[in-house]
Amino acid sequence: MRHFLYNLSYKYQAFMQGRYGIDELNIFLLVASVVSLLLARTGVIFFFVFQILAWVLLIIALVRTYSRNISKRYEEKMKFLKLRNRFMAWYKIKRDAWQNRKTHKYFRCKKCKASIRVPKHVGKIEVTCPKCRYKFFKKV
Numbered sequence: 001m002r003h004f005l006y007n008l009s010y011k012y013q014a015f016m017q018g019r020y021g022i023d024e025l026n027i028f029l030l031v032a033s034v035v036s037l038l039l040a041r042t043g044v045i046f047f048f049v050f051q052i053l054a055w056v057l058l059i060i061a062l063v064r065t066y067s068r069n070i071s072k073r074y075e076e077k078m079k080f081l082k083l084r085n086r087f088m089a090w091y092k093i094k095r096d097a098w099q100n101r102k103t104h105k106y107f108r109c110k111k112c113k114a115s116i117r118v119p120k121h122v123g124k125i126e127v128t129c130p131k132c133r134y135k136f137f138k139k140v
């Protein structure tokens with residue numbers, strides 16, 4: 001039995017040689033696939049759409065895992081990570097704005113769109129953008 005398992009893992013390693021394998025994007029696709037499948041099982045409207053989506057995501061993840069075009073898969077992963085990081089930064093600002101809604105006001109710089117936080121109820125103030133140093137007046 002042990003020999004059999006050893007043989008199997010050896011064969012799998014040999015099979016995976018030169019293939020892409022698992023990355024963050026594949027894990028995301030697998031999780032999204034499971035979530036779609038669970039949504040489909042709850043019987044919500046269009047549940048068949050979630051069922052199809054679950055299969056499509058699963059197939060994409062499998063194709064990516066066993067792909068031999070490693071540079072292309074790496075490119076996809078980097079695009080995904082960039083999008084994910086942008087989403088997480090956006091989410092963090094929204095979450096902080098909600099948590100500090102009583103004491104601070106959040107808005108974007110008119111020039112560079114950076115997020116700026118100022119204390120509330122202080123009247124008209126001059127704001128300097130921490131990113132681009134652009135100065136403007138704001139009533140808070």
Ligand SMILES: [Zn+2]
Pocket residue numbers: 109110111112113114129130131132133134
């Ligand atoms: Zn700015």
